[in-house]
Amino acid sequence: MDTVLECHSRLGALLGVGAESVDVLRRAEEHRQYWRPERVKVVLLAESHVYTTPDELTRTISLSALQRRLACPVGLFGLCIVLAMARTAF
Numbered sequence: 001m002d003t004v005l006e007c008h009s010r011l012g013a014l015l016g017v018g019a020e021s022v023d024v025l026r027r028a029e030e031h032r033q034y035w036r037p038e039r040v041k042v043v044l045l046a047e048s049h050v051y052t053t054p055d056e057l058t059r060t061i062s063l064s065a066l067q068r069r070l071a072c073p074v075g076l077f078g079l080c081i082v083l084a085m086a087r088t089a090f
Helices: 003-018 022-035 054-058 063-070 074-089
Strands: none
Touching: 003 022, 022 054
């Protein structure tokens, strides 16, 4: 049994029907692994993702549309995303 499925089985028994699907947990782990650097220099502890329904896994984001909406230069797109997120957080 793989680690994600094993964790889901154990936690699902505790959380009951309100537990997220194993597909959501797999997608969250894929996301973490995608952004994980080869060499970690700084560890930032942050809150985890919010509850995700299986239907939300099918949604996509058009990065070019987001870039146009933020009116952000191509080379600074990542910085614009961080700044936009910071503005909405406060």
